[in-house]
Amino acid sequence: MKQRFLWISVLILWLAGCKSLQEKGNDQFLSGQYQYAISTFTQILKQDSTNLEANRMVGESYRLSNRIEKSEPYYRQLVEEEPSFNHYFFLGQSLKAQQKYEEATTAFEKAKSYTSDEALLARNQREIESIKLAEGIENYWPKHELVNFKELNTAGADYAPVLSEDFLYFTSGRQASGLYAATGTPYTKLFRARAEGLKVDVGAIQALPEFKNEDGLNQAAIAISPDGNTIIYARGNSTSPKDLPETALFVSYFRGSGFTQPIWMPVNEDETWWNSTPAFSPDGAELYFASNRPGGFGGIDLYKATRLANSDFGNAVNLGPTINTPGNEMFPRLTSDGKFYFASDGHPGYGKLDLFVAEKDDAGKQVIKNLGANINSQDDDFGIFFTEYPKAGFLASNRADGVGDDDIYFFEDKTPKPKIINILLNVYTKEAKVDGSEAALPQARVVLYGSDNKQQGGDFSNTNGRVRFTMNADSDYTIIASKSGYFSKSIPYSTKGKTPDPATLIQEVTNITLDTTLILDQLVLDKSIVLDNIYYDLDKAEIRPDAAVELDKLVKILLDNPAIRIELSSHTDTRSSDEYNLDLSQRRAQSAVNYIVSKGVSADRLVAKGYGESQLIIKDAQTEEEHQTNRRTEFKVIEIRE
Structure with missing residues (x-):
């Protein structure tokens, strides 16, 4: 009896503990402390792996903290015990993020039978179609190679690289002032290092000197105006209840001898809206950024705001349904040729965030292209910045081969340099003698014309009757020789078929020497x-x-x-x-x-x-x-x- 009483007491205490964990986990989840919520509900699942609420909370915590690939086992438990559209849909997204495309398609197909909502069905069908389209993605830059910048990265997050005035600015979890409860990772700050193109002085990285990084919150993606006088960055996730409730854009201006203290930007419009990943247009007249404000096409959309007379930005406009999807679009980058680069998990891709480009086709219609497998991975790929457009630059990714969390990568165009073929043409001028013989004709004027009839060179023949020209491979020319007392003569000359295939050459430079002769007849009056x-x-x-x-x-x-x-x-x-x-x-x-x-x-x-x-x-x-x-x-x- 005594033993039975002790067992019942232990059971009551355990049940009371579970209830306490449940309440604790709910509070953590509702306050956005997803990593803490995962830890709490995992304790419950160790005792009861079928607990639906605990599975739901862990799965949702991973999804909402951008780690949906880790939520698969929890949504699987939910679809078995409590099948619904959301559970099957999120399971499909988790599988898709892991590139388990066949299983993901099955999950999306099953989700159809649990809703009649046309908007949900359309979003679900878009996911199915994106998997099919992903199979035919071609590399946008076939010869670009991506390399982890290991010397720059840390075990924490390093991302959002931007080059400005010989400095590489970026966001990093180094020198953290605490942990971000949503992900369990260090809070991020802004840093810079001297750089020239892709060459970065990683031994002299310093915290942003323009203004002080704040403790207890995330200083995220940064944008610097083309003239270097305006800094805009995302700031949020503060631990203080007195701070802003959501991530917002802050701006600092160069005034006189330094930058001003950052202030909240009116383009945020509402303190409860998430605004981040800013980028300037090449001329600095427009600001592009991501926001979850109402009226968009999905979770996070891309917007454009124009510079006002007071140097602020306003009149934010959604970039529309060609770029924005029911998923998330962020990290915009407009280039000088009018192309628009951005990250998205809503367009057909390899898993989570991929990098895309919006460009005009031959008919003038805007089309979206995935940059391909040599740039993107099944994980998050985002924040592209060009140091030499479009041949070189930086981007960020949390792919499996990284040093830590998000890492900075650099990319370069590794297209082999074309083999150089120098073609030297010796033109010999000769005169025809009465006896039928030929002799060198010095001081004849010889001119070379290209196929466009523009003069490519000209000179007088030397004592041996020779003039030398440098010519291009696979090209057509006209050569004209003239001298007082002689009939002028022109001949066509082509280098086509007279040089080796560059692919067969080993040396970087190959010199080819060719010869041709022009024979001039004497010009004599009244000679028949x-x-x-x-x-x-x-x-x-x-x-x-x-x-x-x-x-x-x-x-x-x-x-x-x-x-x-x-x-x-x-x-x-x-x-x-x-x-x-x-x-x-x-x-x-x-x-x-x-x-x-x-x-x-x-x-x-x-x-x-x-x-x-x-x-x-x-x-x-x-x-x-x-x-x-x-x-x-x-x-x-x-x-x-x-």
């Missing part, structure tokens, strides 16, 4: 030059296609030498009457001139002359070959205009 292969059909003067090919060469000479005027002559053999041959040759010469004019040569530069059989080369021609020699077309320069 025979145009080979100019044939006409019997008794006809029309230009045949094969003759047109040869006449095009003369067209080019005339275009290359705009100062010359020529006589184009036609000659026949003796096998018709003198009168007939004279008429035929005149018609043929004129036909050739007409063809040349049709190609863009001015008619006043051409004289058509038919000589019939009056200028035979072989006077007593007998063979067809000898007659063909007499049937010829010639031209000679009759004038050189200044």
